[in-house]
Amino acid sequence: xxxxxxQLLSEALWExxxxxxxxxxxxxxxxxxxxxxxxxxxxxxxxxKMYSDKIEEFFKKYxxxxxxxxxxxxxxxxxxxxxxxxxxxxxxxxxxxxxxLQKEFDSIKPLPQKKSSGSGQIFIGHGRSKLWARLQIFxxxxxxxxxxxxxxxxxxxxxxxNVLGEFLNKSSLAILVMxxxxxxxxxxxxxxxxxxxxxxxxxxxLGFDKVIILKQDGIEEFSNIAGLQYIxxxxxxxxxxxxxxxxKFKKLGLIK
Numbered sequence: 001x002x003x004x005x006x007q008l009l010s011e012a013l014w015e016x017x018x019x020x021x022x023x024x025x026x027x028x029x030x031x032x033x034x035x036x037x038x039x040x041x042x043x044x045x046x047x048x049k050m051y052s053d054k055i056e057e058f059f060k061k062y063x064x065x066x067x068x069x070x071x072x073x074x075x076x077x078x079x080x081x082x083x084x085x086x087x088x089x090x091x092x093x094x095x096x097x098x099x100x101l102q103k104e105f106d107s108i109k110p111l112p113q114k115k116s117s118g119s120g121q122i123f124i125g126h127g128r129s130k131l132w133a134r135l136q137i138f139x140x141x142x143x144x145x146x147x148x149x150x151x152x153x154x155x156x157x158x159x160x161x162n163v164l165g166e167f168l169n170k171s172s173l174a175i176l177v178m179x180x181x182x183x184x185x186x187x188x189x190x191x192x193x194x195x196x197x198x199x200x201x202x203x204x205x206l207g208f209d210k211v212i213i214l215k216q217d218g219i220e221e222f223s224n225i226a227g228l229q230y231i232x233x234x235x236x237x238x239x240x241x242x243x244x245x246x247x248k249f250k251k252l253g254l255i256k
Contacts, residue, residue, distance in 0.1 A: 002096075003104040004159075006048070006089040007039045013055075013082050023075045030054040034086075042105040045093060052090040059083045108159050120254065121146045123171040123202065127192030129179040131238045135214070138242055143255055164201060172210065173252065174202035175245075177238070178230075179216045191219050212248060214241045 014035035017024045024031065034051035037044045062076040072080070093101060122139060124147055126132035132149070139145045148167050176199045180189035203211045213230035233240040249255045 001104065001107050002089050002092050003039055004108050006086060006093070007108065009082055009086050009089070010034045010037070013079060013086065016079050016082075020075050023073070024058075027055050027058045040105055040109040042102055045101070049090055049094065052087050055083055056087045108161075120172050121148050121170050122254075123148045123167050123174040123198075124177065125174065125195050125198040125202075126177040127179055127181045127195055129177070129181065131179060131236060132177045134238055135175065135177060135241075138239075138245075143246070143249065145249075145254060164198070168201065168205045171202065171206065173254065174198070174206060174211045176202075176211070176213045178213055178219055180218045189218055189220060191215075210252070212245070214238060 010031075014031050017028055017031045021028050030051040034048065034055070037048055037051070059076055059080055062072045063080065064070045064072060093104065096104065122145055124132050124136055124139075126149075136147050136149065139147050148170060150163070176195050178191035178195055181192050199211060199213060215230045215232050217232060217234045231241040231244045246255065
């Protein structure tokens with residue numbers, strides 16, 4: 001899919017550009033906007049073209065010219081292939097017929113969402129910490145409960161929106177393991193942003209009582225956490241949460 005590859009390259013370029021905003025000051029707005037374009041809407045094509053052209057013009061100035069000895073700055077040399085690919089993919093999109101173009105944009109539109117069926121499966125959301133695996137073993141081996149995680153199978157070709165949509169449809173309860181992983185500007189630690197995002201998604205679908213947060217000590221408090229259902233644990237001792245989890249599962253009728 002041209003449009004999917006373009007989206008991924010644009011997001012990767014923005015992540016790289018953020019590491020040196022001073023150098024990339026002339027194009028940082030264009031790179032950011034390109035990474036945030038609505039890639040499900042064919043009407044975004046002209047915006048994509050404009051941002052791509054601006055970025056290409058900037059990088060072109062730093063490319064070596066035939067017969068001239070020149071070493072480009074590392075900021076552009078390490079991103080030049082990405083920029084060239086973005087520009088090429090944009091040109092390919094522009095050459096498609098209206099029908100072909102619409103198919104490209106439709107290919108990454110989120111699938112229609114269904115109301116959760118409450119099938120008894122438990123979604124486990126987590127950051128980079130491997131503590132979630134100990135939780136999954138406890139749920140599956142000790143309590144005989146079915147779980148859902150991103151690691152269950154390869155999902156490299158699927159849109160994250162559709163994968164999350166599938167989890168939302170299948171889950172009747174969600175557990176989010178919030179571990180202290182990301183540094184904040186004031187030197188504190190916070191949970192990975194994807195986990196906080198998933199907490200909100202599943203609360204909206206399943207209700208507040210069907211979303212449980214396992215919160216590691218030391219995490220920066222975030223908006224509204226005081227109103228959420230969470231179980232604290234210290235260090236890597238996620239097992240401290242297991243007794244309270246069993247009580248909640250019994251209350252919800254998931255175990256006897």
